[in-house]
Amino acid sequence: MNKKALSTRTLLIVVSILLVCVLLVQCLFWAGVFGSAQTAQAVAREAVGSLSRKGYTLEQVVVLSRHNIRSPLSGGDSLLGKITPHAWFAWSSNPSELSLRGGVLETEMGQYFRKWLEAEGLFPENYHPEDGQIRIYANSKQRTIATAEYFVSGLLPTANPEIEYHMEFDQMDPVFTPKLNFVSPDYNAAAEAQIRERYTDVVNGLSDNYELLSDVIDLEQSAAWKDGSVTAFQTDDTKLILELDKEPGMKGSLKTGCSVADALVLQYYEESDPIKAGFGHELSFEQWQQISEIKDVYGDVLFTAPLVAANVAHPLLQEIEQELSTDGRTFSFLCGHDSNVGSVLAALGAEAYELPGAIESKTPIGCKLVFCRWRGPDGSSYCTIDLVYQTVDQLRTASLLDLDNHPAIVPLRFRGITANADGLYAERDFRDLLENAIAEYDRITQTYALPEAA
Numbered sequence: 001m002n003k004k005a006l007s008t009r010t011l012l013i014v015v016s017i018l019l020v021c022v023l024l025v026q027c028l029f030w031a032g033v034f035g036s037a038q039t040a041q042a043v044a045r046e047a048v049g050s051l052s053r054k055g056y057t058l059e060q061v062v063v064l065s066r067h068n069i070r071s072p073l074s075g076g077d078s079l080l081g082k083i084t085p086h087a088w089f090a091w092s093s094n095p096s097e098l099s100l101r102g103g104v105l106e107t108e109m110g111q112y113f114r115k116w117l118e119a120e121g122l123f124p125e126n127y128h129p130e131d132g133q134i135r136i137y138a139n140s141k142q143r144t145i146a147t148a149e150y151f152v153s154g155l156l157p158t159a160n161p162e163i164e165y166h167m168e169f170d171q172m173d174p175v176f177t178p179k180l181n182f183v184s185p186d187y188n189a190a191a192e193a194q195i196r197e198r199y200t201d202v203v204n205g206l207s208d209n210y211e212l213l214s215d216v217i218d219l220e221q222s223a224a225w226k227d228g229s230v231t232a233f234q235t236d237d238t239k240l241i242l243e244l245d246k247e248p249g250m251k252g253s254l255k256t257g258c259s260v261a262d263a264l265v266l267q268y269y270e271e272s273d274p275i276k277a278g279f280g281h282e283l284s285f286e287q288w289q290q291i292s293e294i295k296d297v298y299g300d301v302l303f304t305a306p307l308v309a310a311n312v313a314h315p316l317l318q319e320i321e322q323e324l325s326t327d328g329r330t331f332s333f334l335c336g337h338d339s340n341v342g343s344v345l346a347a348l349g350a351e352a353y354e355l356p357g358a359i360e361s362k363t364p365i366g367c368k369l370v371f372c373r374w375r376g377p378d379g380s381s382y383c384t385i386d387l388v389y390q391t392v393d394q395l396r397t398a399s400l401l402d403l404d405n406h407p408a409i410v411p412l413r414f415r416g417i418t419a420n421a422d423g424l425y426a427e428r429d430f431r432d433l434l435e436n437a438i439a440e441y442d443r444i445t446q447t448y449a450l451p452e453a454a
Contacts, residue, residue, distance in 0.1 A: 049409030051116055051386055053424060056374035058120040059381075062323045062332040064316070066341050067147040068109075068366035069102035069270065069395070071095055072263040079256070080263055082224040084217035086279040089267045098146040101270055104398050105366055105390060106147050110154020112401035117155075119403060122330055128159045132328050137319075138335040139176035140167035147366075148335045155333075175319055176336040178303055178312040178343055181441070183244045187448035191307040192240050199301045203254060204235045209294050213257060216264065216281050216291070233257055238301070247339070248302040248312070258298035261291050265359065269395045285392070288359045296361045303339045309346035310440040316340055317347060317438045324371065324431070338363040345369065347437045349415040357391030357408055364389040373427060382424035383431075385412045 071091035074080050081088070092100040117123040134156075138148040148163050167173045210233035214220070224230035233253040241249035249255075264278075268288060271277035283291075303312060316336070323332040341363040358364045367389035374382045387410045393399070394407065401407060413419065417429040 049386070049411065051370065051372070051384075051388065051409055052120065053372075053374055053382075053384060053422060055377050055422070056382065056424065058117075058122045058372060059375055060324070060330055060373040061117070061122065062320060062371040063113075063334065064320065064341060064344060064369040064371075065147065065151070065333060065335045066338050066363055066365065066367050067098060067102070067141075067143040067335060068106040068150070069099050069266060070143045071097055071099055072259075072266060074259070079224060079230070080259060083219065083222050083230055083256075083260060084279065085221045085223070086218065088263065089271050089277070091270070096141070096143060098143040098150075099270060101398060102143075102366070103146065103150045105395060106150035107154040108398070108401045109366065109368070109388075109390070109407065110151040112154075112403075112406050113151075114155045114157075115403050116406070117331070126158055127156060129156070129161065129330075132326075134161060134331045134333075135164065135323065135326075135329065136161055136333045136335075137164045139173045139337070140165040140169060140171050142170055144176070144335045144337070145169075148333060151333060151335070175315045176340055177247065178337070178339040179245055179247050180242060180308075180311055181245070181314055182311060182445050182448075183242055184448045184450045187307070187444065188242045190448060191242060191305060191311075194307050195240060195301060195305045198305055199297070202297055203238060203301065206233075206235055206254070206257075206294060206297065209290050210235070210253065210257060212287060212290055213261060213264075213294060216279055216283070217260060218279065230256070240301075248308060250298075250302065254294070254298050254301065258295040261294040265292050265295070266365075268359075269365065269392075272396070285359065288392075289361070292359045293361065299338060299342050299362065303343040304346035306346065307444065309343045310437065310444060313340070313343035313347040314438065314441040316344055317434065320344070320371065321431075321434055321438060324373065324434075338365075338367075341367060341369050345412070347440070348433060349437070351413040351415060353387070353410055353412055355387070355389065355408065355410060357393065358389060359392055365395065366390055374424060376424070381427035382420070383427050384424050385414070385430075386410060387412055 071093045072080060072088070073096045093102075098106075114123065118125055118127075136148050136152055138144040145163060145165055152161055152163065165173065166175075214233060219225055219230070219232075222230070233256070235253070237252040238254050239251045241251070243249075265288070268274065268277040275282050303309060316334070319334060323329060323334070345362075355361060355364060367387060370384075370386045370388055372384045372386075374384065376382050388407050389410075390401075390407045394401070399405065411423055414425075414430075414433060417425055417433050419425050
């Protein structure tokens with residue numbers, strides 16, 4: 001074989017090896033892409049669930065909703081603007097108000113519920129309810145009234161039902177205010193002891209979360225750090241505040257961390273560029289969950305200890321019970337806050353649950369606690385309680401919702417009552433659970449009564 005033929009053969013071998021390597025790299029790349037896509041699809045399928053119950057006839061629905069996406073509670077001229085050198089997202093709404101994206105997302109939620117209720121036969125197409133058949137009741141804050149308006153525009157687009165709110169605009173309604181309706185020295189001591197017993201270890205476990213949050217906002221480069229108004233986040237400086245007719249409160253790092261984590265999570269929902277949302281950091285889904293955990297723990301500490309939950313949720317539990325008991329009522333929509341959903345679930349004794357596709361672990365933005373009453377094939381009355389929410393992908397892409405592409409739905413279970421083989425509770429069992437949660441408030445006031453005046 002001559003040198004020219006040998007050189008050509010060698011070249012062909014080298015080129016073939018290179019082609020094989022390129023193909024191998026491409027295969028590995030696409031395997032990763034498809035593997036990630038399949039994983040995402042699997043998570044999406046797991047998160048989907050269903051509100052329907054085969055073989056059962058839907059008779060009534062009561063929804064307790066958290067408002068949809070809002071701007072942060074404080075503006076850029078507050079500590080929030082000084083705790084990071086970065087510029088926050090340019091919000092489409094004033095501080096604490098529903099954003100344009102929040103309105104779009106809530107309209108889509110209303111449209112999904114309309115299609116589902118029509119499919120179940122509870123609503124006819126183009127439903128125009130008669131007096132008393134539906135009730136839409138919101139807290140008097142802008143973000144809750146606006147959420148209710150957008151939801152109803154999707155639910156009943158031609159009916160124009162009244163949005164009911166009771167207080168002067170942008171003032172808190174006592175029904176939706178998670179305030180302490182009773183306090184006493186003995187009660188405060190017992191409630192604080194219960195909170196610390198349940199959550200001290202949880203709060204102490206936030207060190208890594210605080211470190212991540214500090215890195216993301218570049219805390220040590222901020223004006224607040226440089227002027228000494230803010231120091232490093234700590235896990236042992238939380239001080240609880242329990243006062244009559246006020247929401248449970250706190251001082252310390254957890255409160256500050258909650259404010260910042262809340263703003264970051266909302267920014268992630270709104271900002272299309274996830275790296276920009278993380279102030280230049282490429283954060284994983286798990287890291288976003290870790291940031292959100294700070295504000296999730298804050299809500300748990302303040303509102304979900306049993307002694308506190310039964311106290312602050314008492315007016316809303318009564319409202320839910322009233323709606324379930326109102327003759328002729330087929331659909332109710334009560335719009336409040338994450339503290340409302342969290343405290344109601346805690347007061348009812350909800351078992352632990354997981355929310356696939358969400359970075360907020362308990363009460364995702366715009367979530368709905370859905371109480372349904374069904375007529376079973378045996379003629380008996382049953383109840384289901386589900387948590388309905390838009391996944392992070394649905395929030396970020398504002399994808400249209402319908403019966404095929406619907407929000408995530410997680411059935412909830414409660415201590416002290418047992419579901420049947422189809423996962424439904426006998427209505428009487430659930431109503432007993434609800435009535436017992438309402439009565440717990442009276443037991444608290446009797447057990448921890450104020451000392452009689454001399």
